[in-house]
Amino acid sequence: MKKIICILLFISISIPFWGQKLGIQAGYSLTNTFASIDKSSLSFNRKPVSGFTVGPIFSWDFLNNQERAFGADIALMFNMRNANFVITYKEYTPIAFKQNLYYLDIPLHAYYKQKIKNTTLIMFLGPSFNIGLDGSNYAQENTAIQKPIFNSKIDQKELFGKDNTYKRLEIGIDLGIAAEYKNILFKASYMQGVNNVTQNAATPYGIEEIGSGIKQTYMHGVFSFCIGYTFDLKGPKEKTYSK
């Protein structure tokens, strides 16, 4: 797994040196967590939660005429994803579960550009390889006094990794639409994780009765709204001087 991550990072860092355009983008993300557990008496009440995303994007056109273009881009996006849901199980006091996860998202897109007057409309689609960096979660009783149940940050417990709660690599499908006007980029996208990232949770969400080894599912769906600025890496166009 470490070799795959290193190769992906190497590719994502080195290839952009041949890119035509560099963009820096930042914005707001809204994460919806799809969690389930193989216990019919356990239910999740999910809420989408805000986060942020920031990072560079490199792109290059393969087929380009004045009106339209096909190309590819790659980005390195630092993404903060949050989760917030209330869990009810049998006669237990409902549990409010909150989570902050930090990912490095590496989306690879194929795109189509259509120029409309002074604006370029871009549609893109492709896989996203997301690497879990760090995170914390905590649970408390969903009551007026919010009695704590556990807190991984206080325990300094790692959430990602081979023997920890979540798998480090998440694979997703990323699609969206953007508009570029005078080098300013407005972008909206949605990334849906396709692999289950949970593993080895000893007592899921602090409910001891459930125990370990129970089948769980945990996936992310992330809406992002970004604003960015693009730079042409091929240098300025040749100046022509009038006589």
Place this chain on the structure above:
Amino acid sequence: MKLKNFFFLSILFLFGCKENFEVWKNYNEDYLTTQTSEYKLNTFDEGLRYKIIFQGKGATPKQNSIVKINYSATLCDGTTCTSLDTVDYVYNYPIGVQNALLRMNRESIWQLCIPYELAYGVTGTKNTYGNYIIPPYSTIFIKRLELKEVVNN
């Protein structure tokens, strides 16, 4: 690792994340105040609240003494923990209990209200599953702490 932690903490600060368990912490601070006034407890300099129910006349333990105690402890949500004839070194108990034991005579009975700084602090204490037995910021009210035996080393 320190740089990574600093970076993440900076991000959290920028987004104004509220401290975890703030509501629980506030409830415990109120619980300390109400128990002190309801049971008319006195206060030592370090913040430990106490009342002497019965003054014994036997030996006073030292830090490395072995003591046998009975106690019944309550959290602000009503969770209770009762222990009879517990035998251990004085230094193995929370700071607030140690401070009381070092001032008690054998066969004394005291009432205590221990602020979280003198109890289990900001980390609490956990079971083998990682769930809290005593959560962080917990005030502990001991309605009856009885010092039964003292073995001074």
